Amino acid sequence: MNRRLDPAYKTEILYLEGRFDVHSLIQLRTWQPNATMPHIILELSQVNFVDSAALAWMVRLNKNVSNIQGSLTICGLQQPVQIILELTRLDRVLSLTETLDQALAKVGEY
Amino acid sequence: MTTFPPSTGTLNEYAWHFVRAFQQKREIREIIVLADELARPEPELPNQINGISLQIQRCWQFNRWDTAQRLMREIEQINPDAVLFNLQFATFGNRRIPAALALLTPALVRQKGIPSIVLLHNIMDTVDLKQAGFAGNQLINWLTKFAGRIITRQLLRADLVAVTIPRYVEILEQTYAATNVLLAPHGAFETPPPPTAPSTDCWRFLAFGKFGTYKKVETLIEAFAQVQTKHQQPMELVIAGSDSPNAAGYLNTVQQQYAHVPNVLFTGYVPEEAVAGLFQSATAVVFPYTSTTGSSGVLHQAGSYGRAAILPNLGDLADIISEEGFDGVFFEPENVTSLALALEQLLLDPARCHALGMQNYAAACGLPISDVADWYLLHLQTLLRQPAIAPRFQQEVL
Numbered sequence: 001m002n003r004r005l006d007p008a009y010k011t012e013i014l015y016l017e018g019r020f021d022v023h024s025l026i027q028l029r030t031w032q033p034n035a036t037m038p039h040i041i042l043e044l045s046q047v048n049f050v051d052s053a054a055l056a057w058m059v060r061l062n063k064n065v066s067n068i069q070g071s072l073t074i075c076g077l078q079q080p081v082q083i084i085l086e087l088t089r090l091d092r093v094l095s096l097t098e099t100l101d102q103a104l105a106k107v108g109e110y
Numbered sequence: 111m112t113t114f115p116p117s118t119g120t121l122n123e124y125a126w127h128f129v130r131a132f133q134q135k136r137e138i139r140e141i142i143v144l145a146d147e148l149a150r151p152e153p154e155l156p157n158q159i160n161g162i163s164l165q166i167q168r169c170w171q172f173n174r175w176d177t178a179q180r181l182m183r184e185i186e187q188i189n190p191d192a193v194l195f196n197l198q199f200a201t202f203g204n205r206r207i208p209a210a211l212a213l214l215t216p217a218l219v220r221q222k223g224i225p226s227i228v229l230l231h232n233i234m235d236t237v238d239l240k241q242a243g244f245a246g247n248q249l250i251n252w253l254t255k256f257a258g259r260i261i262t263r264q265l266l267r268a269d270l271v272a273v274t275i276p277r278y279v280e281i282l283e284q285t286y287a288a289t290n291v292l293l294a295p296h297g298a299f300e301t302p303p304p305p306t307a308p309s310t311d312c313w314r315f316l317a318f319g320k321f322g323t324y325k326k327v328e329t330l331i332e333a334f335a336q337v338q339t340k341h342q343q344p345m346e347l348v349i350a351g352s353d354s355p356n357a358a359g360y361l362n363t364v365q366q367q368y369a370h371v372p373n374v375l376f377t378g379y380v381p382e383e384a385v386a387g388l389f390q391s392a393t394a395v396v397f398p399y400t401s402t403t404g405s406s407g408v409l410h411q412a413g414s415y416g417r418a419a420i421l422p423n424l425g426d427l428a429d430i431i432s433e434e435g436f437d438g439v440f441f442e443p444e445n446v447t448s449l450a451l452a453l454e455q456l457l458l459d460p461a462r463c464h465a466l467g468m469q470n471y472a473a474a475c476g477l478p479i480s481d482v483a484d485w486y487l488l489h490l491q492t493l494l495r496q497p498a499i500a501p502r503f504q505q506e507v508l
Contacts (some may be wrong), residue, residue, distance in 0.1 A: 051434075051435070052295040052477050053481075056477050057481075060481060063488070088292055088294065088485075089292035090488075093488050093489060
């Protein structure tokens with residue numbers, strides 16, 4: 001996982017790759033969103049699989065950032081990931097965009 | 111709306127853990143459980159945790175014709191923000207008409223404009239009626255399936271219908287053109303402490319659940335008897351749990367039928383506080399299922415305690431196992447030889463038994479039911495933000 005801060009948007013961008021599952025969550029265990037960068041963008045263009053543990057982590061993250069007046073935007077979904085989000089209807093309740101630029105524009109609206 | 115302990119109705123244990131998970135969510139002000147009435151008066155289990163108020167109203171009964179009416183009366187009186195149904199097709203009865211009538215409740219709730227989610231643990235399209243205790247002649251089975259489709263359509267009138275198996279989403283979308291179905295994970299009941307190593311002094315195979323419909327133990331006992339005659343190691347088969355409400359007297363009959371097989375222990379109903387000890391005392395957990403079952407709470411429990419699983423080669427269960435990271439030794443359902451081989455595989459390879467247990471432990475740690483509750487809350491919050499939707503009178507009936 002790589003991270004990039006965008007202070008202008010008070011945004012932290014997390015770049016994930018490969019399988020995003022219960023095992024890859026281990027590297028996120030110590031990471032938490034914080035009030036100085038309350039907006040989070042998950043950039044998933046290099047992710048080809050997400051499991052239910054990863055989806056649950058996104059749901060939890062969405063809740064956590066709401067608690068600090070922030071937002072979660074997920075961008076760059078590959079088709080298998082898009083299908084899983086549709087199957088779980090999380091595509092209807094989480095904020096999704098096609099590209100990172102669109103995600104940043106969306107953050108700008110908050 | 112659910113069965114709820116100390117009632118022993120199916121899904122009671124899931125409900126217990128699910129409600130406890132919701133009780134820890136700050137977004138919720140109050141939870142009211144519309145539970146099944148108890149056969150005889152018993153105190154409610156201690157359930158006040160973390161300050162969120164929980165009321166248990168026992169207001170419906172298995173196999174009663176007026177369940178929907180009684181539930182609606184309660185719901186109208188409470189006027190909740192949302193109703194979450196924890197259901198499977200036989201939740202309300204093993205007699206077709208009372209069971210079917212009660213399953214209309216989510217549609218009635220929807221008509222009242224109260225947001226509703228149905229967590230549907232199985233779907234009629236994949237239920238083997240004979241295995242589920244609804245067997246009749248072919249005409250009756252056809253009529254039951256036909257009625258099942260009508261009831262499924264009615265259940266789909268809820269705002270959202272959550273299922274735990276991807277194939278169920280596909281079936282409901284393709285067969286019923288449903289657009290309100292979602293896949294939701296089952297979740298693990300507890301945040302499991304590190305598992306204890308299974309005992310190998312006495313190999314203890316555990317089968318746990320409510321037996322008699324699609325969970326049958328005859329094949330298991332016969333397979334265990336075969337393994338026991340071939341190997342000298344001390345071993346025991348523990349059949350823990352009670353009869354399914356749809357198969358009263360089943361375990362007594364089996365116990366008498368196989369009284370000649372030594373080292374088979376029938377525990378009867380296992381109270382919540384004894385469940386941990388039961389799983390910790392087991393070497394491996396066997397799933398003597400004969401047909402589709404939806405996701406398995408028992409598999410999650412086996413994983414929580416780091417126990418290997420011996421599983422039937424059934425499509426739905428196999429889906430869940432691979433998607434949620436569980437693994438086990440597989441056997442062909444209702445095949446004594448195949449199950450005996452599976453038992454032997456673990457018996458002869460304690461290292462593999464341990465490794466499978468640890469893999470299941472990792473899978474069970476992956477997604478606690480508390481996270482699943484967040485998942486439902488997110489969907490509920492989205493529903494609550496939507497403007498009230500007019501009843502779907504225009505939806506086709508069949």
